[in-house]
Amino acid sequence: MGEAPAFCFDNLQNGFGLKPKVLETSADVGDKTFVIGGADNDSTSYIGVKIYDKSTGKWVIPTVLGTKPKASKGHSAILLNEDRIMIIIRGSTPDDCIWFLEVDTKYVKEQRKILGTEVVAWSRGVRGDAEKPVVISGPSGVGKGTLINMLMKEFPSMFGFSVSHTTRAPRGNEKNGVHYHFADRSVMEKDIKDGKFLEFASVHGNLYGTSIEAVEAVADSGKRCILDIDVQGARSVRASSLDAIFIFICPPTMRELEERLRARGTETEEQILKRLRNAEAEIEQGKSSGIFDHILYNDNLEECYENLKELLGLNGSAPTNHKPSPKGIDLPLNHSVSKIDNKILINCETLELEKASKNLIALDVSSLKGGAPGRTRGLNVYALDSFSDGLNEKLS
Ligand SMILES: Nc1ncnc2c1ncn2[C@@H]1O[C@H](COP(=O)(O)OP(=O)(O)OP(=O)(O)O)[C@@H](O)[C@H]1O
Numbered sequence: 001m002g003e004a005p006a007f008c009f010d011n012l013q014n015g016f017g018l019k020p021k022v023l024e025t026s027a028d029v030g031d032k033t034f035v036i037g038g039a040d041n042d043s044t045s046y047i048g049v050k051i052y053d054k055s056t057g058k059w060v061i062p063t064v065l066g067t068k069p070k071a072s073k074g075h076s077a078i079l080l081n082e083d084r085i086m087i088i089i090r091g092s093t094p095d096d097c098i099w100f101l102e103v104d105t106k107y108v109k110e111q112r113k114i115l116g117t118e119v120v121a122w123s124r125g126v127r128g129d130a131e132k133p134v135v136i137s138g139p140s141g142v143g144k145g146t147l148i149n150m151l152m153k154e155f156p157s158m159f160g161f162s163v164s165h166t167t168r169a170p171r172g173n174e175k176n177g178v179h180y181h182f183a184d185r186s187v188m189e190k191d192i193k194d195g196k197f198l199e200f201a202s203v204h205g206n207l208y209g210t211s212i213e214a215v216e217a218v219a220d221s222g223k224r225c226i227l228d229i230d231v232q233g234a235r236s237v238r239a240s241s242l243d244a245i246f247i248f249i250c251p252p253t254m255r256e257l258e259e260r261l262r263a264r265g266t267e268t269e270e271q272i273l274k275r276l277r278n279a280e281a282e283i284e285q286g287k288s289s290g291i292f293d294h295i296l297y298n299d300n301l302e303e304c305y306e307n308l309k310e311l312l313g314l315n316g317s318a319p320t321n322h323k324p325s326p327k328g329i330d331l332p333l334n335h336s337v338s339k340i341d342n343k344i345l346i347n348c349e350t351l352e353l354e355k356a357s358k359n360l361i362a363l364d365v366s367s368l369k370g371g372a373p374g375r376t377r378g379l380n381v382y383a384l385d386s387f388s389d390g391l392n393e394k395l396s
């Protein structure tokens, strides 16, 4: 193992114009000092962030993107790679105690340009990896929903559907929260502005979008996420930090597509014509844009389904040993934190003698994946014997 802790902020500072009794930590990145503070009263329901710019001598309140951690009784902060600060929340629930505040990552730099303000972005830390999500696109009526339903029915414990938001009205059999989150346009636009969406697009005259929570909730449950989105959405996901498999479903002919749309009987004549007009451009882009890893033709439904399963490595029988849902980390209220190489050491102060030899937890942050606007995955957690030098037990 390495030597002395490289970085450890575990301080309580008052000042900088904040109210007394506010618990703060700080980290310096270049000319900026990031001050992260959580109020211990009811006025703030999440941990706040402010930036002191040493070059101008001014305080800046940044635009804060992503889901924020709840205010806590205290936290520790450690700078990683000069672009994100790992926050360890005291006395939090096991799946809610490790957070990352991105201050200069690729995503933050992009958002800074788009928004023209200082930007920081939160993401929650999660143990282990999730299986690659599957993005399925194709023109309206081609059979995406039908194929996805078949997959979910055959492998219920393996796949989870990313429930999109849309401003379109529900169809007769559609349930809010199951098929879509049916949303008011102004609410959805505000959430998009607040950085809550992985992607969004105007499709056939309505707004559709995939919230970050929709995808991450599926991954958190240990299932592989399936997204049913249009080509514009697939393009945005391709450009995001989400590492997914992209599949485009093509109809055998335009005539067959039209027949399926009409036979489904869910759209008005005007909507059917609009969807068919858009289909031509979508098929063109699906085949030529380079977004998609695979193109499947849905002529015979059973054959197409078998091909889809083969792409996903599900040839025939249902696999039984899919990844279990990752567990959290049980941190006591009192602990101290330090960093050695790529390991964060958390010294848990326990008074129970029988636990005294197992009171060090190491977080290996060498293989972090994802990040804002989703979760930061790939955290490896080990229990360390405090009286020995090496890692001696991986927490299960
Ligand atoms: N291979 C197939 N042969 C014949 N009919 C099919 C086939 N695949 C799907 N269908 C039928 O076509 C209709 C449209 O399918 P589905 O609703 O799954 O399309 P979709 O791509 O999800 O459309 P949208 O994007 O509008 O939601 C449905 O009535 C479905 O039963």
Ligand SMILES: Nc1nc2c(ncn2[C@@H]2O[C@H](COP(=O)(O)O)[C@@H](O)[C@H]2O)c(=O)[nH]1
Binding pocket: 137, 138, 139, 140, 144, 164, 165, 168, 199, 200, 201, 203, 204, 208, 209, 210, 228, 229, 230, 231, 232, 233, 234
């Ligand atoms: N970009 C996105 N497209 C989406 C999303 N959810 C659905 N869709 C696509 O919209 C059309 C029409 O769907 P319908 O349910 O009204 O028939 C279809 O191509 C879907 O793939 C989304 O979150 N983002």
